[in-house]
Every structure is written in structure tokens, then in C-alpha cells.
Amino acid sequence: MARYSFRLPDIGEGIAEAEIVAWHVRVGERVEEDAQLADMMTDKATVEMESPVSGVVVELAGEVGDLIPIGSTLAVIETDGDGEGEVEAPPADTPVEQQIEAETPGAEEISVAEAVPLPLAGGARGGHVEPTPAVSETSPPPSPPASGRGDRPVLASPAVRARAKDLGVDLGxxxxxxxxxxxxxxxxxxxxxxxxGYHAPGASRARADEPIKVIGMRRKIAENMAASKRAIPHFTYVEEMDVTALEEMRADLNANRGGRPKLTMLPFLIVAICRTIPEFPMINARYDDEGGVVTRYGAVHLGMATQTDAGLMVPVIRDAQDMNVWQLASEITRLAEAARTGKAKVEELTGGTLTVTSLGPLGGIATTPVINRPEVAIIGPNKIVERPVFDGDDIRRAKLMNLSISCDHRVVDGWDAASYVQALKKLIETPVLLFAD
Incomplete structure (x- = not known):
């Protein structure tokens, strides 16, 4: 019998260690070549490690949540050959279940009316496993377990697969x-x-306490949110905007869009953000705490907080200032889908200079989003509501939306933040200006 020591590679990021977020095998189990061994999380992504050989697993490096040094043995596999050897996994070309370098927590959908889900505030730098949610006693009663999938493959995140395996449940x-x-x-x-099954309507039963180890995505969110709030003196400014004319324009464009993607509020907001940034460059910046340097960026690389099954991700729209509303709509759809299916690349999840996040259809009068460090500002549009407003001596029906901006007070003064939002307000309330040269 031969033993292969499978060593954890660098994964191409120059990191010192990676966290075990899920095991797909147990000691004593047989694993086939190219089958999944484990999910390892770095600061920027969660990557699936595959077995280079077929054999029986005789040793695993640690438990879920443990940090494993790069180059150390991740697993030892006994094969049918002779001798012993060491195998180092090759760097992954396409990161699987990638998470993002961000610091924006929340839940959302930035197309305030019908947009891409984008959670409020700043999230994690990477991750993959979310805490197992407790079974809600008030949830609708389950249906019989017939899957009805036929020959279709079962789609589930590695976290769900790992939990099902531990419980002995066939996901099919x-x-x-x-x-x-x-x-x-x-x-x-x-x-x-x-x-x-069912229990009496209105009946309430206490569920058992459930300790959950904070690992993976949740640990990164906790670390990054604590660092952001500890290091950055936040302040939030909120302004109400009349989006009646913009919503009418959006409806007209959608009615005549042909084969182009449907427009949500988000592309228009991004155009307004990009058109006002040159006048307020301190908003589109990153602050290096240790070096004491603020870099104001000429291009707008806009992060959009997006909720996925694996947790919060913030894909980045590169050079948003060079795109029109139709191009932005296509890019928003593409990046959101890549994030949700785990196909987003590391470069699509890092390098943002400004972030947008929203509670979307969940509503709310105002939000106080947490800045996506090292950025210095984050913008949060809220739900659109219809209300009567005074128009001179008349009263008319209007569609109104509050917009929040949180800023790093070390870099952005309150007057500048308010002035920037007022410039945004002018474009949003007079949408023809969005398309004027």
C-alpha cells in the first residue's frame, strides 16, 4: 500500500494559511481521484480542494474552523500502489464559491424597485460556510420529500452538502x-x-438552544465589521429624493428596450454617481491607515453588495463611468449571477473604490450602512414609496426615495458629503440631465 500526503498549496495569493470551512470526506472513507476533499477559505475566496488520487482517507489535518498553514499536510490517502509520496494541490484556475474582499453586511436588492439583491452595509473578505440556521417552528409545514428532479443534477452549496452528509441525508x-x-x-x-409535520395553528413550542461555531464567512464578517467600526469614525447623511420622473423614464425605456436587459433603478443611480464623482473626488477613494495615505481614484470601480446562498459578496463593476444604462444593466446581471453561482473570479470581487448597498423591497425609512474598508464611503438607496407632496399650492402624488451615505470622517467632511448627495439629488430628480453632455 502507498500513502500520499496531500499538501495545501499557496492558491496563488501568497497567503500564510487557510481555514477549513467544510470536509467532504471522513477518515476511513474511500475517495476517488478528482473528488472533493475539502473547502478552504482564504481572505479572498473559498476554493474546493480535490483529491489527486483514489484511495482510503487515513488522516485529515483538522476540524472545520481550524487554520492550516500553506504547505502543511491537508490529508493522507492510502492507495493500492507501493511506496510513499507527497502531493501538493495545484492552484485553482477558477475559484469555486468565491467570496469577496468587502466589508459590507446586510440584505438587499439595489434596483430599489426590482433590482439585484444587494445586502445592507459591508460584509466579508471571503468565505463559504454560513452558520446552520435553526429550524423555525413557525415555518410552513414541509411537503413530502419527493424531489421531482428526474435526471437533473442536485445543486447545493458545499455547506449544504457537508451538512447533509453529516446527517446522512440524500440530497436527491x-x-x-x-x-x-x-x-x-x-x-x-x-x-x-x-x-x-403540522401542529396546531398559533401553537408555539420552544426550540432547543443551538451553539454555532463562528467560522468561515461569519468569522470574516465579524472580523471585518469590527475592524471597520473600530478604525473608521462613521457618520451618515440621509436625503429624500423625488424619483417620479425617473421612474416614468425607466418605464418608457423598458417598454421599448427590444432584446436589451430590463432596467432597474440601479443603472440610473450608478450613472448619477459617476457623473458627480469628478466634482467630489474624496468620495471615490481608499484610505491606507498604516501609511496615512488617501488615494483618490479617477475611475469608478463600483462594488454592489449582493446576497448569495453562501453569504454576502460584493462584485465590482470595473470602470462604471464608461458605461451607459444598458451596459450597466447587463454587467449587473452578469456579476450578480456569477456571485450567486460561485463562478465570480477574484478580480471581479476585489478592488472596489466605492460601494452601493440597499435593503431594496424590505423597505425602511433610512439605513446607516457600514463602510467597506478601506473605502471611505458607501451609498444606500432605500425603498421607493408613494406619498402626496406639495407642489406650490397644489398637491400631487409622488414617488419618493430616501438615500443614505455613510462616510469616513477622517477623509470626508459632513459638508462635502451633504453637497455630494445634493448633486446626486439634482440628477435623480431631473433624469434628463443623466444623458446630457
């Missing part, structure tokens, strides 16, 4: 409303299998 038997199986679908299947 789990029913889901969408294309992917989520933790909530697994919860419903478990309730059905345990015979809980």
Missing part, C-alpha cells in the same frame, strides 16, 4: 422550490422525516 430526496437546495429545504425535509 430533498424538495426545493428553486434550482438549488438551501438549508431551509434541508430543515423542512428533516421535520417531515421526523414526523413533526
Amino acid at each position: 430526496q430533498v424538495q426545493s422550490e428553486g434550482d438549488r437546495i438551501r438549508h431551509a429545504d434541508l430543515d423542512a425535509f428533516l421535520r417531515y422525516s421526523s414526523g413533526q
Whole structure:
């Protein structure tokens, strides 16, 4: 029998260690060549490690949540050959289940009316595994576990797969409303299998306490949010905007869009942001705390906080200032889909100079988003509502939206932030100016 020591590679990022966020094998189990061994998270991405050989797993490096040094043995596999050897996994060309370098937590959907989900505030630098949600006793009763998938492959995040494997659940038997199986679908299947089913309407039963180890994505969010709030003196400014004319323009453009993507509020907001940035360059900047240097960027690389099954990600629209509303709509759709399916590349998840985040359809009068460090500002549009407003001596129906901006007070003064939002307000409330030279 031969033993192969599978060593953790650099993954091309020059990091010193990576966190184990999920094991796909156990000691004593047989693993086939190219099958998944583990999910390892760096500061920028979660990468699936695959077995270079077939054999029986005889040793694993640690538990989920442990940090493993680069170059150390991740797993030892016993094969049918002779001798011993060491194998180092090759760097991954296409990161799997990539997360983002960001510091923006929340939930959202930036097309304030019907946009791409973008969570509020700043999130994690990377990650993959989310804490297992507790089974809600008030959730709708589960349906029988027939999957109805036929020959279609089962789609689920590595976190869901790992949990199902630990529970001994065949994901092919789990029913889901969408294309992917989520933790909530697994919860419903478990309730059905345990015979809980329905219980009397209005009845409330206490559920057991559930300690959850903070690892992976949640640990990165905790670390980055603490660092952002600890290091940055935040202040938030909120202004109300009349988006009646903009919504009418958006509806007209969508009615005549042909084969082009449907426009949400987000592309128009991005155009307004980019057109006003040259006058207020301190908004589109990054602050190097240690070096004491603020870099004001000429190009706008706009991060858009996006909620995914694996957690918060912030894909970046490169050179947003060079795109029109139709190009922005296409790029928003492409990046959001790449983030949700785990196909986003590291360069698409890093390097932002300004971030937009929103609670979207969840509403809210105002938000106080957390800055995506080392950026110095984050913009948060809120839900559009209809209200009567005075127009001279008349009263008319208007569509109104509050817009929040949080800034780093070390770099941006309150007067400058308010002046910038007023410039945005002028373009948003007079949308023809968005297209004027």
C-alpha cells in the first residue's frame, strides 16, 4: 500500500494559511481521484480542494474552523500502489464559491424597485460556510420529500452538502422550490422525516438552544465589521429624493428596450454617481491607515453588495463611468449571477473604490450602512414609496426615495458629503440631465 500526503498549496495569493470551512470526506472513507476533499477559505475566496488520487482517507489535518498553514499536510490517502509520496494541490484556475474582499453586511436588492439583491452595509473578505440556521417552528409545514428532479443534477452549496452528509441525508430526496437546495429545504425535509409535520395553528413550542461555531464567512464578517467600526469614525447623511420622473423614464425605456436587459433603478443611480464623482473626488477613494495615505481614484470601480446562498459578496463593476444604462444593466446581471453561482473570479470581487448597498423591497425609512474598508464611503438607496407632496399650492402624488451615505470622517467632511448627495439629488430628480453632455 502507498500513502500520499496531500499538501495545501499557496492558491496563488501568497497567503500564510487557510481555514477549513467544510470536509467532504471522513477518515476511513474511500475517495476517488478528482473528488472533493475539502473547502478552504482564504481572505479572498473559498476554493474546493480535490483529491489527486483514489484511495482510503487515513488522516485529515483538522476540524472545520481550524487554520492550516500553506504547505502543511491537508490529508493522507492510502492507495493500492507501493511506496510513499507527497502531493501538493495545484492552484485553482477558477475559484469555486468565491467570496469577496468587502466589508459590507446586510440584505438587499439595489434596483430599489426590482433590482439585484444587494445586502445592507459591508460584509466579508471571503468565505463559504454560513452558520446552520435553526429550524423555525413557525415555518410552513414541509411537503413530502419527493424531489421531482428526474435526471437533473442536485445543486447545493458545499455547506449544504457537508451538512447533509453529516446527517446522512440524500440530497436527491430533498424538495426545493428553486434550482438549488438551501438549508431551509434541508430543515423542512428533516421535520417531515421526523414526523413533526403540522401542529396546531398559533401553537408555539420552544426550540432547543443551538451553539454555532463562528467560522468561515461569519468569522470574516465579524472580523471585518469590527475592524471597520473600530478604525473608521462613521457618520451618515440621509436625503429624500423625488424619483417620479425617473421612474416614468425607466418605464418608457423598458417598454421599448427590444432584446436589451430590463432596467432597474440601479443603472440610473450608478450613472448619477459617476457623473458627480469628478466634482467630489474624496468620495471615490481608499484610505491606507498604516501609511496615512488617501488615494483618490479617477475611475469608478463600483462594488454592489449582493446576497448569495453562501453569504454576502460584493462584485465590482470595473470602470462604471464608461458605461451607459444598458451596459450597466447587463454587467449587473452578469456579476450578480456569477456571485450567486460561485463562478465570480477574484478580480471581479476585489478592488472596489466605492460601494452601493440597499435593503431594496424590505423597505425602511433610512439605513446607516457600514463602510467597506478601506473605502471611505458607501451609498444606500432605500425603498421607493408613494406619498402626496406639495407642489406650490397644489398637491400631487409622488414617488419618493430616501438615500443614505455613510462616510469616513477622517477623509470626508459632513459638508462635502451633504453637497455630494445634493448633486446626486439634482440628477435623480431631473433624469434628463443623466444623458446630457
